[in-house]
Amino acid sequence: MRRRLAASALALTLLSPGVAFAAPQERETSFNDISCPADQNDIDEPPSGRLSYDVLGINAAHQFSTGKGIRIGLLDSGVNPNHATLQGATIEGGADFTDSDGATTDHFGSGTTYASYLVGSSEGLYPVRGIAPDATIVPIKIMDRVPENMSGEYLEQTAGRLAEGINWAIDNDLDLVVTALALPRGYDHLTQAVERAQQEGLLIIAPAGELTSDDDEPETEADMARYPASYNSVLSVTAVNPDGSSVDSMLRTQSLDIAAPGGNVPGASNANNNMFCVVSKQGSSSLNAAINTAGVAALVMSAHPGESADMIVHRLQITAVRPTASLYNSATGWGIIDSSGAINFVDDGTAHGPLSPNFGEQIVPEFVGQDVPDVVPDPQRMTKPLTWVGLAAGAAIALALLLVAAGRWRKQTGEEKKQDKS
Template identity: 30%
Template sequence: MTRRRTGRRTGAAGALTLVLLAGGAVSPTGTPVAHAEPRACTEDQVRYVADEPSGLARLGARRAWALATGRGVVVAVIDSGVSTTNAHFPAGSVLPGRSFVGGPATTDETGHGTAIAGIIAARDIGKRSGVVGVAPAATILPVKISGGESGGDEAEQRAANLARGITYAVSAGADVINLSLSTSSDRRDVRSAVAAAVGAGVVVVASAGNREQATEVKDGLRYPAANPGVLGVAATTGPDEVTEDSIHGPHVDLAAPGDTVLTTFRTGGDCVLSQQGQSTSYATAYVSGAAALLRQRFPSASPAELSHRLQSTASRGTRTIRDDLSGWGVVQPYEAMTAVLDDTVAGPVRPGGAPRASLPPAVSTVDLTPAPDPRAPARETVLWLLLGIAVAVLGLGMGRMLRVPRGS
């Protein structure tokens, strides 16, 4: 079972710690980059990491690709934009999208949206880089709701533009919407936009919340993850422990890797994103990628049916138990695509299925009254007989002693 991580939180709220791990990098030409210490990822130098992202192995992505790669599926990334100058996003992999903050949606000043898009659908560029998305053939629809030319506070921009961004994504043909963001406010406009998206057949996936970025750091509901029909996602470490930064609550449905994530970096190259303050953002992207695989595999399934598949087949310690840390467990797309699900499968109730009755435990009364012994009369007879024999023997012995002459 997943557990809460007990390590110390580090880093400033909202900031990314960008680290290129030593020994795993190559230059744009494929020549290894030699360095003894971790080096910061910077805009002015393009580096690639030859290692495969560990999250792909945890999700069993390569096994899942034998069944689906996300081809024909459109995933909307409602975020800070997606940089199409990154080599992992060749022509046709990212749509023009729309920006609500000025400038094209295919630019990204913060790098957050590009990192999310890379986890979902980065293209394989050969031996120079191991980075590839969970759904490597899916198409990204960038919807830019923060950053851009208008400047201003990003949190306010996201809040003001989120509902419009969701509505646009649905109208532009999104099959999956990734929302790597959260708030403690249940906005009516966002709730309505999410309901319309789910009603239109779109799978909506949202962050369960990052403690270090939240104004309210206590556990509890976060939105849009807590809105009906949305999959809320917590982040885990390599050992499947929920990160300390993940906010816990009944809105958590699934978990996915979110700590030390290797993905696409801004305008070019790769980077390991090691800051916990963004952990559920990356975990959300992994689940969105898994949802894209399922959407290709089951094109006519409803969002509720796909969500049920993802939750029922998630990896967890006890099949019948959900908790507020990791929901139903770590997402497993291959199992979600191959499982035969009915009312007998442990886990969440399937859409349209009969609720499982919660029967009280059976209580029985133990009668401690001694039962009658059917052999008691026989035992009593034998006891008296033995007692009689003992008395007779004792009497004979005493009589013999009295008959012995005193002088002998």
Template identity: 30%
Template structure:
């Protein structure tokens, strides 16, 4: 599979974080559009609109086959993000009272979302059916626990201390577990290994919750530095990268040995503020959105196999992911693009090629048969400067303006 630079986005809202002297930043979604079936009209937070089309990613993920086995019923998925707007009709019956760790005028239960990012992610996971709309989540009977950890990503938010913050993300993971989440979605990443984050992931894993986190997006189109992103790279977390509409890896995503699996990250038809539906990230590939679909797949597994551990759910997704060589992973897409239906059907007898089973002893021959292929060697001339900076990337808050979409959106550009 080849990496490729996608066409420039029509409108991009880059989400990068600042040096150590400033708080991490977040972004407000740029305007976007509904699919061509609705006339390609622009999405606005103050006007409710629905698309009769179903999310393209659900077809690619064979959602109907997975739903014959599980729909996420009884599983709580925490969205550690910008909050979730429970005023969206798709989400009103799906959202529990959660927690707001930011303040800044938000609902104490985390059910407001100024940025719109958390609402979009929640819709991908568990949007309910609404008359006149084809939008539904991959785990349509799962329950969302909103954990609001940032308000916005701009200079003012950083000055006020309401932008993304490592300590607040860690506290958000803890709050998610305390709220009963079996799956914790973290569509954010940082290149800095933070003890508080590491320990929060460890506590979540010990409590029986799977942390699903973004493997990271690039800061700019000229940024070619790869490397671990956190919390995705911690033991116990499942690191997710994004692929384009053809399931090819994206030049916009961070690659490296921390990448576990991939999922669709472009042409995301999902919930938009309290305003119904919107097509997001049409010209970019976003690991935020890929992460949400993997969290939803994990929720299906948690329903079907409630007695299994987070490591077993992660193994199901990894070992059944689509890849050319069953015994090999690479640094572009990890073990491949997730296949929820296959993960639900998988029987772990210890003989499958690929990642080692968490419950079966791996002998020397099996270990030798599984190898990692590094396909993206590169030298980063700015490595020293990058290591000196601390920044967060909300993995994929580019909500791109898609004007005049025909038949199906063909865009695929990055999110920051």
């Protein structure tokens, strides 16, 4: 079966499962031509709904953490540190696995845009506002110039570079890595890198993926699986709309973990060092949601530096906003991220939802206070009312007799006194 993949963005072009691709053409695609065009720089048309960082409650979260001390590996197209939105950011030299001109160059444009989501800043009507502004970005370049049409060979090469990037992040003691790739299948070398990351405590975050207009409706779980998000140890993220509602085009897989806003994201446009735009104004993307989630994870890690990657994930999941306390669903996983809630959560093993890695099972809280005494039924409870009625009636009769006797006594005493006087 063949499908033509729309060149709407790299991550979208890597979504369709089990496909045969045409050979790469010389023509290249650009993230900026598609998701962040230069004509949006003036932002004359406001986006519909709230901006992504408002949905995440970033202003409130920054009262507790700004990501200081956390190094985020950005597995993408490199980062242009000269962009105006990144002038105040901390960006390391990183690593380049594309044999191009280094990780601090970005020909495709997505890496620079994503970096601005995480640590960027700008002024304007809809300013760029980094989710974890004091975190450090480490660009890990795994793609460079992207062909408009991609072959199976190109996808396998990309998966190989992704695996190399994960291993490099482990060797260089990064705190977490995030990728916007949603590959249609897993590969042995990628599986091995993810397993190693789990053993070494490196958190990996990836998009759960979505369908493009050219995709057939998936029929099985395998059809919907995207990698690396489908690996159990990877935090798989889907997107919600600015109002928090689920997005119809998102893939609903059993591996989905959590949801985050995926639209209306102010970010850098690499088409010009001074340009920025609102990405995904017309729809939400799980790619953006994954990057946003990485920013929140950095905030939580910075606030709790001694905690494991599993515990950071637990904080994000257990405090996520969902319809009921313990309900998981295929549309949003454990719910929509609550940044401040995740930072301030106190784990005592009693919260309803995913199990705590510190306890392994939900603990029923002990009763605090005075126990309610057990009430033993009285075997005479049915006859006692009649007894009390009888006693009351007897008392009334006795009282009446006493009154009558007293009256007679007074009368008799009075007559005797009259006789004595006479």
